Amino acid sequence: MELSTVSETKNERCVLIMDMRKFNAYGRGGIAQYSQPQIYELAGKKFEFVMDDGIDYTLSFIDKETVEWNFEGQAPQRASGYLCNKADDTTYLVSYELANTEKRSNHTWVIDLENQLVTRIISVIGENPKLPYLIVPKYEFGAIKSDGADVPVYPRHGFTIDLVGTAVEWAYGGMTTVHLYNHTNTYRITYPSEMAASASFNETLSKLPSPDEPANFIKIKEGVYLFNLVESNAERVLKGNGFIFRSNSMAFLQNYKRVFTIGRAFGTTTPDGKENHLHLTFAALGKLIDVEGDKRIAGLMDEPNPYVV
Secondary structure, eight states: OEEEEEEEOSSOEEEEEEEGGGGOOTTTTSSOTTOOOOOOTTTTOEEEEEETTSOOEEEEEOSSSEEEEEETTSOOEEEESOEEEEEETTEEEEEEEOSSOSSOEEEEEEEETTTTEEEEEEEEBSOSSSSTTOBOOEEEEEEEOOTTOOOOSOOOOEEOOTTTTEEEEEEOSSOEEEEEEOSSSEEEEEOOTTOGGGHHHHHHHTTSSOSOEEEEEEEEETTEEEEEEEOHHHHHHHTTTTOOEEEEEEEEEEETTTTEEEEEEEEEEOGGGOOEEEEEEEEEEEEEOOTTTOGGGTTTTTSOOTTOO
């Protein structure tokens, strides 16, 4: 896009051309182009989460940079640089990397103020001695404790089959992907061939038996779902050979009423063999796909998963 600014003097006409593309610099070509500004409206708030594993959790947003957290019975700890975005007016995705831990660890929360419910994902890097970058997420559900009110045993957020058999095209800016939600605990991905940014990813996928990866689907509320995937099959097969993303965990909080997603990525990249820590937010605009009618994915939904019997 070009913007012309016209000014006229007595005997001449001056046209200034501005190339608007130069402003498109944030996350260009990747998944962060549409990322929302970080939200700080939880600063100064304290939450007590009554978790279904029997170990309650306290989370305090000290300011715009710092959270204080602790499991019940343990001393409070602090983490800086937390990430916070919203899927709607009352549903937050919060993520922070723990400080001073032997193994890199992340706590991610979906805080649902409309229903006073929470979902937690704990991701730890380095628990598999043979695959040091591998992440195996752990999920837990709970409710938000309110003064003067008993915490109900139910309802809760929970695993769902609502999305199975559906597909969405997600546009991140310079990159577009198609997610096929083909099973209760896996998904598969493809990159539209017409997108220039897809070439390197399609080349990587060709080295794998299949683009299937472990995933989980959690219903947060009507029209809002948490989709969490881990690039673990790629890590097991390629071990970084031709793919710099090392078993990254990606949490998508997807709003189907408006068909957009916010998310966070946690993991490691190894470009040129150098280890970089990854913890960032992303966002994408979506388009629901006709699974039967879209030629790009014809047959992909029903192809067997070669990673399982």
